[in-house]
Amino acid sequence: AQSVTQLDSHVSVSEGTPVLLRCNYSSSYSPSLFWYVQHPNKGLQLLLKYTSAATLVKGINGFEAEFKKSETSFHLTKPSAHMSDAAEYFCVVSGGGFQKLVFGTGTRLLVSP
Amino acid sequence: DTGVSQDPRHKITKRGQNVTFRCDPISEHNRLYWYRQTLGQGPEFLTYFQNEAQLEKSRLLSDRFSAERPKGSFSTLEIQRTEQGDSAMYLCASSLAVQGDTQYFGPGTRLTVL
Numbered sequence: 001a002q003s004v005t006q007l008d009s010h011v012s013v014s015e016g017t018p019v020l021l022r023c024n025y026s027s028s029y030s031p032s033l034f035w036y037v038q039h040p041n042k043g044l045q046l047l048l049k050y051t052s053a054a055t056l057v058k059g060i061n062g063f064e065a066e067f068k069k070s071e072t073s074f075h076l077t078k079p080s081a082h083m084s085d086a087a088e089y090f091c092v093v094s095g096g097g098f099q100k101l102v103f104g105t106g107t108r109l110l111v112s113p
Numbered sequence: 114d115t116g117v118s119q120d121p122r123h124k125i126t127k128r129g130q131n132v133t134f135r136c137d138p139i140s141e142h143n144r145l146y147w148y149r150q151t152l153g154q155g156p157e158f159l160t161y162f163q164n165e166a167q168l169e170k171s172r173l174l175s176d177r178f179s180a181e182r183p184k185g186s187f188s189t190l191e192i193q194r195t196e197q198g199d200s201a202m203y204l205c206a207s208s209l210a211v212q213g214d215t216q217y218f219g220p221g222t223r224l225t226v227l
Binding site for chain 2: 034036042043044045046049090092099100101102103104105106
């Protein structure tokens with residue numbers, strides 16, 4: 001069985017400060033891990049993915065995540081938040097034969113001026 | 114690449130009515146997935162097709178739900194005798210049949226059952 005736990009339901013930052021969204025995973029397989037972002041009234045967009053290559057993964061819009069097997073974590077970071085980063089972020093795990101995605105409950109990122 | 118499209122974007126129906134949603138995947142993608150997202154939650158897997166074969170169904174998919182992908186291209190999801198608890202966003206995604214391949218999501222169909 002696979003699961004992800006997003007440790008914070010809401011994260012508030014000021015524009016220009018670093019962002020940290022935390023995610024722990026559990027997987028019986030060698031997992032693929034993803035971060036997706038969902039802006040209001042828009043579809044899910046892939047930010048980045050880990051598929052057993054480099055443990056530090058760079059994504060779009062300046063986001064990156066580090067796969068730490070010993071800690072079963074895949075935290076999402078960004079050095080400097082922008083107002084347009086305000087959205088819901090989902091940590092996602094997949095594995096096994098057909099790559100069903102298992103989503104976390106989401107972290108809402110709020111960015112204040 | 115036109116992306117994944119879904120139709121309609123919004124559907125309001127009365128309890129007990131049947132509804133059908135359509136998903137058009139990215140043209141070269143042979144895997145197609147349906148997910149459901151309720152308010153404040155992450156999407157949950159419903160079912161999956163590889164080409165025209167439906168290979169996996171979640172226990173969330175009751176007997177009132179049926180999905181098809183007749184020619185391995187577009188897919189339909191039908192809900193019979195809708196209930197208020199069916200109100201949700203229904204998301205479609207597609208991918209290639211490659212380990213770890215990215216699933217690309219459509220904009221979703223928001224269903225409201227009155």
